[in-house]
Amino acid sequence: MATIKDIAKLSGYSIGTVSRVINHHPDVSEKAKDAIEKVIEKENYQPNANAKFMKLKASNIIAIIIKGYANMFFFELLEQLQSSLDEAEQEVSIYYLDEDGDEVETAYHIYVEKKPKGFIFLGGSLEHYDQYFKDADVPSVLLTNDAKHVQNPYVSSYTTDNLRAGAFAIQYLIDHGHTQIGVIGGNPHSHTANDRLAGAAKQMQKQKIYFDETYYEPGRYSFDGGYTAMNTLLSRHPDITAVFALADTIAIGALRCIKDHQLDVPKDISVIGFDGIDLGQYCIPRLTTIYQDIEKMSKKATENILLRMNYHKAAEYECIPFEIIQGKTVANRK
């Protein structure tokens, strides 16, 4: 492994000049540049990033931290983010962590080691943010969860209005004549799931539809989680005519479960999902679902973080409007 010293020795120049060539500094003669670059090429020299970052007070990257690496929705959101950031010619590093890892701790490690100019969090709730980042001044954006409770001027957030969207999904089912409605997926620790559920429950109450905890079955964010939850719900309430799945992956598991009960979607049971992932439109039948506007979400996130990296500005918390994708999994009962 060649180091900068080796390159210096081999090229006949000093490490100072070599360093300047590596980092494309001006004040260096063409001759020196050519000679040094030749040696670098020949030796297959790679600068040691550890040594490099140790010196730097701030790098030029934005770090994206993704919580829950099997989440297809985040994948699509990530793609959008990357293309937005590419356009702005902004370097990014991506870090994945487990669904029950501590995203703030991870971020702090990255902060210490890589000194990114900003953070974008996909998922997570940023608890104990202040504990770690008490005297840091890096702008962050939290996506899909609200950051108001973080109470930190450096943390913005863009979210879908889960409460309203949950209510909307239920109203959509009601408009199609459903009165026996179940809800599946999520867990008490997930803010997003809780809000969607709360919105759904409130809307049912408002419309005088009977709904109690037996009509809700939690489950992991996976196909299997959806299958299992649907199974439980179906054994408890065989008479339901519609189900609101708190995520598309869950809906897809439910679809399969319903089929295995010799029932038809949407004739016997209607299903509405949440997220609007690609896969939903490859399902048979195509999934009806609440679409989170990932394009707008990532645009806003990119703009905001780019802006706040340069100018000091207060954090903002915004709700992005959702839409409905009318697939083929909701039947009209009227």
Added chain:
Amino acid sequence: MATIKDIAKLSGYSIGTVSRVINHHPDVSEKAKDAIEKVIEKENYQPNANAKFMKLKASNIIAIIIKGYANMFFFELLEQLQSSLDEAEQEVSIYYLDEDGDEVETAYHIYVEKKPKGFIFLGGSLEHYDQYFKDADVPSVLLTNDAKHVQNPYVSSYTTDNLRAGAFAIQYLIDHGHTQIGVIGGNPHSHTANDRLAGAAKQMQKQKIYFDETYYEPGRYSFDGGYTAMNTLLSRHPDITAVFALADTIAIGALRCIKDHQLDVPKDISVIGFDGIDLGQYCIPRLTTIYQDIEKMSKKATENILLRMNYHKAAEYECIPFEIIQGKTVANRK
């Protein structure tokens, strides 16, 4: 951000002693340990990994490098690997790179910066391996592609026998009475796809089934790639009765495409996939597919790399037997 120096000053001990406490070295008094740990806790001190790795000649981690981060098959393989490595109490770091990135270059960077004890590659073909790792002695395992061509005693590989598996899939269709068979997915740069295709073509030739390049349509490893390829194939050969998709994601896209042509799977057209991902068993109808034994594959990979990390041993190249998952997407035409 507190450094080891601050901790030393605040605790009244020297940085040497602090370092010993951090790294759980023996020769340190209980008293010093307690005092120092208290300060570390209070200051929320995190060692700077850059400085740490700069000193270390070798870390204790195994690096897993995944090429193509939207590949569901790799996700499931990764899960298996992680549980195997967890069992062996082996620390791992995971790195993703784009489908058309250079996995060897990435690995070399990681090698220089993190000095892992071993590499596991998911996907990729390790071209130019020797160019980068000429005098490194890190054991590696390549999964899903064969490493014989790498010709390096440090690189093992475990693969499904794609050639035989491709032939097997075709024979399965022939056994069910199909004689007009198309193949979709993959590209000329993918070894795996090439082998599966070659196996398929050979088997058709052997069984005197007519097959030329118009019966094959390449495509990206995605739902959309499958949809598009199927669409093209169908317009070229509306009379085919069966399709071999070179990956499950591609098969799922094809399923949707066939449906959109008002055709039924499997009545009008049969579909067989490759990989055996979870999602396939949530499809409607359940996907018939070639299952790659990811459990065995990851067990072997783990054993081999753990072994070779400790004893010097030649690389091995092994084929893992595949199986068929008999779903509901292949009809009997006889």
Added chain:
DNA sequence: TTGTATGCGTTATCAT
């Protein structure tokens, strides 16, 4: 334009 010297936060090797 180029070279030299210092320091970044750690670990490890000496002493003590």
Added chain:
DNA sequence: ATGATAACGCATACAA
């Protein structure tokens, strides 16, 4: 058991 210090690879301020 503990402290002092060299060394890791690099960037940079300063000197030449």
